[in-house]
Amino acid sequence: MNFNLVSGSDNAELQTRILWNGLSESLPYVLLDDLPHLIWVKDPQGRYVYINAAYRRFHGLCDFNERIGLTDADIYPESAASRYRQEDLQVFTTRLPLNIEDRHVQESPHSPAIYDTSKRPIFSPDGSVVGVYGISRDITASRAQDEQTAHQNRLLAALHEVSLELM
Numbered sequence: 001m002n003f004n005l006v007s008g009s010d011n012a013e014l015q016t017r018i019l020w021n022g023l024s025e026s027l028p029y030v031l032l033d034d035l036p037h038l039i040w041v042k043d044p045q046g047r048y049v050y051i052n053a054a055y056r057r058f059h060g061l062c063d064f065n066e067r068i069g070l071t072d073a074d075i076y077p078e079s080a081a082s083r084y085r086q087e088d089l090q091v092f093t094t095r096l097p098l099n100i101e102d103r104h105v106q107e108s109p110h111s112p113a114i115y116d117t118s119k120r121p122i123f124s125p126d127g128s129v130v131g132v133y134g135i136s137r138d139i140t141a142s143r144a145q146d147e148q149t150a151h152q153n154r155l156l157a158a159l160h161e162v163s164l165e166l167m
Contacts, residue, residue: 038136044092046071046085049131091119091132113140
């Protein structure tokens with residue numbers, strides 16, 4: 001006896017829905033792991049609850065769980081940890097995004113880099129702040145290009161001045 005009460009097309013739709021429900025829970029994490037920017041999420045106590053693959057690579061971590069549950073005080077020197085916590089608390093209390101440009105020495109390959117970091121609040125459905133997330137984007141190359149362009153503009157301006165004097 002066949003007890004399948006779902007027709008062929010309904011069965012395909014049901015299977016698609018089941019597959020999507022399973023994917024929908026992991027899809028945001030899959031997408032975040034594909035981004036080249038460092039992304040993390042912290043709870044109100046400042047504990048890491050999520051870090052993406054770029055964050056793990058930057059910090060030389062092999063496993064997602066190496067940072068989960070830790071705070072900045074567990075990881076960074078006191079001055080850096082204190083600054084990061086103050087920034088997070090500012091986002092919690094003001095409920096506004098915070099943008100920071102900062103220089104870091106990458107653990108590998110130990111080269112200085114400039115990062116543009118945005119920290120933003122995470123709101124619950126009732127409007128309370130339940131976390132903070134951060135996205136750090138390496139802007140070293142664009143800053144170097146800006147400096148090179150500014151240098152070239154200064155040279156052109158100097159050449160222009162000299163050419164005017166020669167006339």
